Amino acid sequence: xxxxxxxxxxxxxxxxxxxxxxxxxxxxxxxxxxxxxxxxxxxxxxxxxxxxxxxxxxxxxxxxxxxxxxxxxxxxxxxxxxxxxxxxxxxxxxxxxxxxxxxxxxxxxxxxxxxxxxxxxxxxxxxxxxxxxxxxxxxxxxxxxxxxxxxxxxxxxxxxxxxxxxxxxxxxxxxxxxxxxxxxxxxxxxxxxxxxxxxxxxxxxxxxxxxxxxxxxxxxxxxxxxxxxxxxxxxxxxxxxxxxxxxxxxxxxxxxxxxxxxxxxxxxxxxxxxxxxxxxxxxxxxxxxxxxxxxxxxxxxxxxxxxxxxxxxxxxxxxxxxxxxxxxxxxxxxxxxxxxxxxxxxxxxxxxxxxxxxxxxxxxxxxxxxxxxxxxxxxxxxxxxxxxxxxxxxxxxxxxxxxxxxxxxx
Amino acid sequence: xxxxxxxxxxxxxxxxxxxxxxxxxxxxxxxxxxxxxxxxxxxxxxxxxxxxxxxxxxxxxxxxxxxxxxxxxxxxxxxxxxxxxxxxxxxxxxxxxxxxxxxxxxxxxxxxxxxxxxxxxxxxxxxxxxxxxxxxxxxxxxxxxxxxxxxxxxxxxxxxxxxxxxxxxxxxxxxxxxxxxxxxxxxxxxxxxxxxxxxxxxxxxxxxxxxxxxxxxxxxxxxxxxxxxxxxxxxxxxxxxxxxxxxxxxxxxxxxxxxxxxxxxxxxxxxxxxxxxxxxxxxxxxxxxxxxxxxxxxxxxxxxxxxxxxxxxxxxxxxxxxxxxxxxxxxxxxxxxxxxxxxxxxxxxxxxxxxxxxxxxxxxxxxxxxxxxxxxxxxxxxxxxxxxxxxxxxxxxxxxxxxxxxxxxx
Numbered sequence: 001x002x003x004x005x006x007x008x009x010x011x012x013x014x015x016x017x018x019x020x021x022x023x024x025x026x027x028x029x030x031x032x033x034x035x036x037x038x039x040x041x042x043x044x045x046x047x048x049x050x051x052x053x054x055x056x057x058x059x060x061x062x063x064x065x066x067x068x069x070x071x072x073x074x075x076x077x078x079x080x081x082x083x084x085x086x087x088x089x090x091x092x093x094x095x096x097x098x099x100x101x102x103x104x105x106x107x108x109x110x111x112x113x114x115x116x117x118x119x120x121x122x123x124x125x126x127x128x129x130x131x132x133x134x135x136x137x138x139x140x141x142x143x144x145x146x147x148x149x150x151x152x153x154x155x156x157x158x159x160x161x162x163x164x165x166x167x168x169x170x171x172x173x174x175x176x177x178x179x180x181x182x183x184x185x186x187x188x189x190x191x192x193x194x195x196x197x198x199x200x201x202x203x204x205x206x207x208x209x210x211x212x213x214x215x216x217x218x219x220x221x222x223x224x225x226x227x228x229x230x231x232x233x234x235x236x237x238x239x240x241x242x243x244x245x246x247x248x249x250x251x252x253x254x255x256x257x258x259x260x261x262x263x264x265x266x267x268x269x270x271x272x273x274x275x276x277x278x279x280x281x282x283x284x285x286x287x288x289x290x291x292x293x294x295x296x297x298x299x300x301x302x303x304x305x306x307x308x309x310x311x312x313x314x315x316x317x318x319x320x321x322x323x324x325x326x327x328x329x330x331x332x333x334x335x336x337x338x339x340x341x342x343x344x345x346x347x348x349x350x351x352x353x354x355x356x357x358x359x360x361x362x363x364x365x366x367x368x369x370x371x372x373x374x375x376x377x378x379x380x381x382x383x384x385x386x387x388x389x390x391x392x393x394x395x396x397x398x399x400x401x402x403x404x405x406x407x408x409x410x
Numbered sequence: 411x412x413x414x415x416x417x418x419x420x421x422x423x424x425x426x427x428x429x430x431x432x433x434x435x436x437x438x439x440x441x442x443x444x445x446x447x448x449x450x451x452x453x454x455x456x457x458x459x460x461x462x463x464x465x466x467x468x469x470x471x472x473x474x475x476x477x478x479x480x481x482x483x484x485x486x487x488x489x490x491x492x493x494x495x496x497x498x499x500x501x502x503x504x505x506x507x508x509x510x511x512x513x514x515x516x517x518x519x520x521x522x523x524x525x526x527x528x529x530x531x532x533x534x535x536x537x538x539x540x541x542x543x544x545x546x547x548x549x550x551x552x553x554x555x556x557x558x559x560x561x562x563x564x565x566x567x568x569x570x571x572x573x574x575x576x577x578x579x580x581x582x583x584x585x586x587x588x589x590x591x592x593x594x595x596x597x598x599x600x601x602x603x604x605x606x607x608x609x610x611x612x613x614x615x616x617x618x619x620x621x622x623x624x625x626x627x628x629x630x631x632x633x634x635x636x637x638x639x640x641x642x643x644x645x646x647x648x649x650x651x652x653x654x655x656x657x658x659x660x661x662x663x664x665x666x667x668x669x670x671x672x673x674x675x676x677x678x679x680x681x682x683x684x685x686x687x688x689x690x691x692x693x694x695x696x697x698x699x700x701x702x703x704x705x706x707x708x709x710x711x712x713x714x715x716x717x718x719x720x721x722x723x724x725x726x727x728x729x730x731x732x733x734x735x736x737x738x739x740x741x742x743x744x745x746x747x748x749x750x751x752x753x754x755x756x757x758x759x760x761x762x763x764x765x766x767x768x769x770x771x772x773x774x775x776x777x778x779x780x781x782x783x784x785x786x787x788x789x790x791x792x793x794x795x796x797x798x799x800x801x802x803x804x805x806x807x808x809x810x811x812x813x814x815x816x817x818x819x820x
Binding site: 016019020050053054056057058061062064065066068069071072075076078079080082083084086087093094096098099143144145 | 426482485492555
């Protein structure tokens, strides 16, 4: 008998039959005597349909109204799931962001949760009702509707689990858990039994699409145990939790890749103090997230400055960078979209030497040129030509013996 | 310079292009210096799509969740219209029921407005913003979402016009105004320049689909001038307003028909005191609205009790009535679904004699048998066999010289 938060993503509630399937899963947990709070996303395709309506209307919709529009997707889902539960005789009640209330700042379409009032939810749970909460949405202090950005329902679920002090936050999705790498390009990929918050954060931000990064940050901050599992099977999933000794035994837990970045090089930048801030200030003001940055000083007093940005922001970034390049007297700006970032992640790196050099050697043995390198305490990333992505993932997966990792029993 | 409330129905906002068309109409009014509050319905087809989702889920959805579901239709419309206005450089802000706030009772799916707070709307208007309000929806005292029933956006508009003391409430629809009868079955139908609240009420409840009955009651109660006009033309519409002398000159203003009722007869009811309440009590408790009632006393101490109910409620009504018939010792229950109610409406009837007998004679001259009759101060209704509907409408329209009525210039 515990309080459990469950989150079901868009494919899990993709049609009426699937919503009924979710309802019966929820009831299984409820009938074991647990209190259950369920967070749901919009039915798959629905958010895209709504975004498409906005795009048909205008290329740059008002952000406030955009959130009013897209938040309807989750509203439809909570109503339908609540109906499905009533239909099998279980008392349930739906909550929208403003009904819970889930307060956020006013950064429309990428708002951050600032406070959650749990009084109404607690009241429903005391009455043995299942509480169905619309993911992805909140309200700011002026009662404007806000949304948390794509994948924000994960964050809603983890934040609710934290606010309600839930035993676990179960994230139901269309994959069975967190894998050592993408099974689609590496048949030897294994499902992890558990993974630390920090590893999951690196995996999430590096392109593994299982959990939204912010939700993992939230889980780490409040110590929420997150279980990632499939809504289409009964197999055990992957637990995202605090680091423990067992995890540290493993040097590398996963290999990830990201093909959605582009590389920008400003050629022959005069090497003066303050240049970097002149380049990256305007980019950051335009809300573009720069990932890796490399600066190669040369002998003639100038330098080449290379960095990566999300491909979707490339056009905007280039406009800004070309202007800056003129202002600071750089020679030219070059772009390479055919890149991929390959990363290995593992908390074991902290206590194991030689991991980086092994990674470089493995890639080099395959004739793969490394364009950029960046490292953190538990991660090493290399930018390579994107045509080698699958090859690099497979050889690294094998070299670090991820195909031999202990897996969950099914 | 006035405060004007405009309401656009589902066909007027049926797609992106039409919403843009609405935006430019709204701006015309705004640019004349008026403050504008716009109420919109869901895009045509959207409410049906949502209702269909609910029906796929369960034959009897939770009423609370049903309202959560269907209210998303209007939410989509307000966001898109607001975007369309921003797109042409006009400041606009959308309001949902809970943001205005529009308070209602808790009768989900047929809630009644109890109170409207206008503070937030007034604030937006003072800032010269166009306020876009979601029709059809409100919140009860516990912040549950409610809806006002089909066509409820008309009521939202009129109620807002009353609360804001607007100069006029313009209802934009897909017809050009209120006609003397349905132009689809009577080519001689004329568009009325104006019509009294009472006449409009009779017309609305008798089957003319221009305005929701409740919105007209609201308009009458608060003296709101309602202008019905088309969003697809620039032609003047029909003003629904207080009765005046000019209107009283006209004996009959309109001929209406309603084919959506069924006739139920309880045969040989023992003629005892309290029988009527035994019959109609349970029907009314089931929220079925009985329209006409006729009782024919016969000589053997029993009576035939005939009444009409909406066809959609017939099944439910019959279950109840058959049980009651057994309890009170009636002989049988008979049903006729092939009926139509034909009515003539006009405030001039109050001061003109012989209108009823003329109506009966006109029908009789065509060999149309009258099954039931009911009258009010400004209306006479006859139930006939539905196959004569169009014929009856045309001969009455001609007999009362509605084809010669003074019309709006276009």
